[in-house]
Amino acid sequence: MMDFLPNADELRIQGLARSYARGPLAERAAAHDAGAFPTASVLGLAGFGLMGIKSPVALGGLGGTNVAYVLAIREVAQVCASTAVTMAVTNMVGDMLLQFGTAAQQERWLRPLLTGAFTAGAFALTEPSAGSDAASLGTKAVLSDDGNTYALTGTKMWITSGDVAGVILVMAKTDADAGARGISAFLVDPASAGFSVGRHEQKMGLKGSSTVSLTFDGVKVPVEDRLGPEGIGFRIAMTALDGGRCGIGAQALGIAQASLDAVLASMAARKRDDRALGTDQAAAFRIADMATRMEAAWLMVLRASALKDAGQRMSREAAMAKVFATEAAGFVTKTAMGLASAADLRTDSPIGRAYRDARVARIYEGTSEVQRIVIARELVRAS
C-alpha cells in the first residue's frame, strides 16, 4: 500500500533524533558552526543508538529502516548540518560492516562505532586526482609474500571525520590492471604505523565537521581486516553511496527547512513592524516555490528509502532523490537570502549558515553531474 506514513518504529526513531537535536544539540549548533568538532553531540547521539540506526540493537544500534534513517538525519540536519554529516558517514561505514563484514569484524569495528567508543567512522574513496571517476583511484594494497598482510600506499582526500575516526574504510587497488574490479575495501586502524592525517580543509560550510586528507605510507593491514573478498571494493563503495545518497538528500532538506523556517520567522517579525512582507505576492510566490520543491524532494527521498527497505533495486531513485533534494536545497537557501533582512545576511545567522552548509550537498557522495549520468544510464538500460 502507498501510505507515505512512517510506521510507529520509524516515528519513535525520528522522535529520538528530534528531541536530541532540538535539545542539547541546538545549544551547541552555533559553536559547531564556529568550527568546534561536535564530539559531545556525536557521543550524545550514539547514546541513543543514532550512530547505527539500521544496525541491530544487540550491537548498540536501533534496528531501524532506511526510512527511519532519513527521518533522523533530517531532524539533526535541521539543527546542525555539521553533526548530521558526521552522523551520516558513521552510519554509512556501519552499514557496510553490517552488510559485508564477518561476525568478528562486526564485533571489533561495528560495536565501538555504535556505542561511541569510536567518535566516528570514515570512508576513504576519493583521491587528489580521482573524484567522480572513482575507479581510477591510485592507492595500492600489496599483499605480502606470506599472504598475511597488505601494505597500503596512497593519499585520500576530502575525508569526513578522517582525523577523529576509530575506523577508516579505505578503497585501494589490489589489482592495478583490473579497473573497478581490481578495487578492494579495507578496515584501517588509525593507530597503524605509516598512517598520517594531512591538511584540515577550511570549508565555506559544515564548519564543525572535519575534512582532511589522509596519507598511507606502507600501512600494514592484516588480511582479516579486508572487508569482503578481493575485488568487490568498488561494489561496496557504490552500495554505500546508494544508501548515502538518501542520507545526503535528507541532510539537504533539513538544512532547507531551517532556512525556510528562518525566513518565515523573519518575515513575520517584519510584518509586525508594519511592513507587511508576508502578504507581498513576490515573497509569497517564492515561499510557495520553496515549499513545493522541498515537498517533492522529500517524497523522492522517502521513496528511494522505502524501496531499499523493500529490498528493491533503487540506484535510479536514489540518484534522483539526491540530485533533486540537494538542488532544491540550493534553491531554497539561495532564495532565502533574497527574502532575508540585512541582519539575516550575517554569515552566522541561520539563513547565512544554511546557505553555506547546503552547497556541498550537490558535490559530495556523487556530484549532481554524476547523479544525472547514473539516471540516464538507468533510463537507457530500461528503454
Next chain:
Amino acid sequence: MEFALTEIQQMVLETARSFADNELLPNAAATDKTGTFPAAAVKTLAELGFLGVAVDEKWGGAGFDNLSYAIAMEEISRGCASTGVIMSVNNSLVCDPIKKFGDDFQKKRWLTPLAQGRRLGCFALSEPGSGSDAAGMRTTAILDGDDYVINGTKNWITSGKEADVCILIAHSDPSERHRGISAFIVDRQESPYGIGKVEDKLGIKGSSTTSLVFDNVRVPAVNRLGAEGMGFKVAMSTLDGGRIGIAAQALGIARIAFEEALAYSRERSAFGKIIGDFGAIREMLADMATEIDAARLLIWRAAVGKDRGENFGKHSAMAKLYASEMSARVCHKALQIHGGYGYVKEYNAERHVRDARITEIYEGTSEIQRLVIARATQVAFDTSQS
C-alpha cells in the same frame, strides 16, 4: 513506510495503459488535427468505469480510490490529452461535488448516469469577466417560486458542447460576495441553455471549450447542490480535487513527450554516434525523468491524502503547480531533442507542447496555486511556533 500499489491500483494502471497504447495513442494526432470530440474513446472510458473512478459502486461508479483515479488519469492523458481532460472534468468537477454535496435524489438522478457515462458533465464557474477572482462572477440565480431563474454567461467550459449535465455556480444573493453564491445541477434536457462561442484553442483540441449562455433559464430548486450560500465552498472544494486530475493530465502529457524523446535519442545519429550518447542530451533526459517522478509523487501524495480524508488542499495545489510547470519544461526539452523534427507535425513533440500549456492555467492558474501554498505554509509554520 510502504511504497507499493495495491492489486486494484496495479490493475487500474495496466487497464488504462493498455487502453491508451491500443486505442488512444494511435488516434491522438488525428484527434488534435481534426479537433473532433473523441466519442469512441469516451464510450470505452465509460465501459472501463473511468468516468466515475472514485464513485461508489452503489451509485454506478467503479468504486476505486483517488489514487487509482490519479493513476488512470496519467495513463489516459499519456494516450490523449483531450480525452484526459474530458475524463478529469467528468470525474473531479461533476461526479465529485454531487458525491460530496448531493442528496440521494440528486445522486440517483445524475451521479449514476454520469458515473456510468450515459451522460456527460461540465462545470461552469469562470465568466468572461471573472476567472481567478471567482467571487467576482456576475451570473445570477434568483429564486422564483419553486425555480431559480438563471441569467449570465459562463466561459471556458470544457465539454460544453457535448455535456448535458452542468454544475453551475451563480449568485443567488447578488448583494453578497462569497456568501451569496450557490451551486446548481443544471440538466440541459430539463433546462435548456444556450451554447455560445466554441473556442479555437492552442491545444487539447479534441475537447470542446465553449461559453454557456443562460437567458432566463429556469432550474428547479431541488437541483440546488448544498445549501444556499454554500456554492463558493462547493466550487473551491471541487477544485481542490480537480487539481489532482489536471496534475495527472499534465504528468501524462510529459510522460509521452519524454518517452518519444528518449526513443528518438536512441535512433538519431550525429557526429558519428547516436545523440542519446551525448552528455548534453543525457542530462536533459535525466532531468526530465527526475521531474516526472517528482510530480508523480506529489500527485500520489495528494490523492492518498484525499483518500484518508486529510485536508489535502496544500498537497493538491503543490501537485498541480509542479506537475503543470514540469510538463511545460519536459515538453519543451522533448521538442528540443527532436531538433527540426520537433517543430513539424510529422512527429508529436509540438502537439505535446501545445497540450501541456493549458494545465498551467485551468482549474486555478499557477499564480493561484502559489498563493494557496504560501498561505498554507505560513499557517503550518505559525502553528508549529505556537
